[in-house]
Amino acid sequence: MTLTLKTKEVALLLGENGSGKSTLLKVLAGLYPYKGTISCTGNADHSDVTGYVFQNPETQIIGSTVWEDVIFGLENIGLKKEEIKKRAEWVLKVVGLYEFKDKDPFLLSGGQKQKLAIASILAMRPEFLLLDEPTAMLDKYDRTAVKELIKEIIRLQKGIIIATHHAEFFFDIAQRVIVLSRGKIIYDGFIENLPEKFINRF
Incomplete structure (x- = not known):
């Protein structure tokens, strides 16, 4: 598998359960070994190239306060x-959690926990942010809040x-859609060219 990532680009990674989406993100994050070729375009002055945010934000919470959780990695x-x-x-101002900096992170709402998980990674200043099902565990209100946060991150290029x-x-x-099936890329292209058979499938 050969994959090229670009800064300033938002790509959706689609596929059925078990297609390899989470595995691919973990490969990109350096959490799994891989023999293929993965290239990233962007600047070289960031602390890390990629930052991975797990589907369940609670698996990433470490600190006893929101502030402690963010500074742990730093x-x-x-x-x-x-x-x-x-x-x-x-970063806490970017995600809208600064006023909660002294709060127990486990007392945050689902959407706020997801924002905290993103903030903790974003603080490391990766060039690429890898979000694994960031809205899967959220209600409609929190899904919208997380989407608005992603829009803010887009502005950070x-x-x-x-x-x-x-x-x-x-x-x-x-702008881009990558579709996986059984660990293989079966579509990688502009969203406007996405075949109709994929549009309502995922």
């Missing part, structure tokens, strides 16, 4: 205290890949 990569504070304040079963929900913000 401390681990050895940033100075001033830079950690700067990034944490910035990140590359974004969204693995989802809610494809049409994201059609208006995506």
Whole structure:
């Protein structure tokens, strides 16, 4: 499998359950070994190239407060205290959680937990954000809130890949669609050229 990722691009990753969507995202994030070719276009001055956000945000929550959760990864990569504070304040304002910085993250709503999971990764300044079913566990209100956050991230000129079963929900913000079947790419192209057989399938 050969795949090229581009910054400033939003791609939807579609496929039936078991098609390999989560596995591909984990490969892109360096969590799984892979023998194929994956290339990324973008800048080289970021802390990490890719950042992976799990489907269930609670699996990523580590800190006892929202603030502690965001700074955990930043401390681990050895940033100075001033830079950690700067990034944490910035990212919590971007996702709209700054006023909750001292709150227990497990007391947040589902949508807020998803925002926190995204914030913790975004603070690391990856060029590519990999979102694994970011709206799967959310109600209509929280799905919309997360989508609005993704729009804000688009303005930061990140590359974004969204693995989802809610494809049409994201059609208006995506440019590209990648369709998997049994671990193989069966379509990779512009969203406006997506074959009709795929449109209502996922």
